[in-house]
Amino acid sequence: MSSSTENIDTLKQNMRREAIGRRKELDEGERTEAGVRLRELAAQLLDKPSTIELKPGDTAAAYVSMGTEVPTLGLLDELNGRGLQALVPRLGSGRDIGWSEYVGKSGLREMPHTATGGLRPAEPNGEILGPEAIADAKIIFIPAFAIDLDGTRLGRGGGWYDQVLGLCRADALKIGVCWDFEFINRHHAVPREAHDIPVDAVMTDKRIIILQ
Template sequence: MENETDLTVKECKTRMRRAAIARRKTVGEAERTEAGKKLMNQVQKLVSHGKHATDAFPSDTNTEANAANGDRCNVSLSVGASVAAYVSMGTEVPTLPLLEWLLSQELRVLVPRLGRGRDIGWSEYSGENGLQEMPRNAAGGLRPKEPYGKVLGAQAIEEATIVFIPAFAIDLDGLRLGRGGGWYDQVLGFCRPDALKIGVCWDWEFIDQYGAVPRESHDIPVDAVVTDKRIIGISKKNLAINGSAN
């Protein structure tokens, strides 16, 4: 049986999620399209191809001093390295420009295959034309488009150097407010220890406070946040990753 604290946390998350959705619905289509391009541009500052990034983020940006003087986090990926991302849906910041750019860098791009409910699976993204519309879930909610190709198991994410994760809110602890299904709570447990976990949200959804997102025991914080306007380092992780070809 759920205790009172659990119910309070869940109720708080539900209220936050509803408020986020209401705010997102005020974004016009033109602004949404532009945000997708800007998101891609931000990731380009972080990910270099065959060399260290020249405009990577400080690993701790909680103050202006840290933003200027924090350790640098450089991510260098070689041809064939794996990156896990997702196909945006509904009111999320569009990720198709990002997915297309990652693919153009000759990276292996994994996106979710949701299957039944909380089943974890992945497929390789081959381009927008390789995506299919999915029926709504049992509760009538939207589901993201999925590739036509082979379904890979949950362990496929173990090969990913970078993992992009959707969020409705992220705070200074790196805790994120997800869609509520618990899918990514399971997924992050399969990530390799040195994988860079990057939360993606609208810029106003990053909360510059500690403890703003209610925490549950299974929550795994992200290492960084990318919005349509900026890159925010959360953890002390200072990576110089060289992803290898499969």
């Protein structure tokens, strides 16, 4: 590993650590309110045909939040309630990609921690779809620890979404989701590597930012 790569990795680790520290300061009421607000913002976005036009039966992709992330069950219910096929990750070993359809909270099962003690998001009990399922998604919501004005996002570090974004259709609207204090209102604030694919917009617990 080159020294420049090591420096980037160290910077990313420090940014994740700082983000997690700030997230842990939020109380349960703030988290609950953020989940409600995220759903409201998603509804506003989906009601704007100038941004994205979806009809019942279209595919959207998101994720089941875990740990300190902005709660996404309300967002998923909004997608589901509009008749969209809402795909969420089914995590295999390593960086295996799979998807299942979200049909409601009652259809989720809690997952055991990883071998190293890490969290895993709850997953649907339904059919496991292959990685190519994401190619049908017109809109995809992606978790982040930080996003800057260029759309560069700081992910969890496993490289899973780097693969996912490479499989998306060219015109898919890619939205990074983070806490409002994690949006960095300047360019080149998050290190971008050759494999990184920028997002088109940012959705926080307070606002939507469409990036140019």
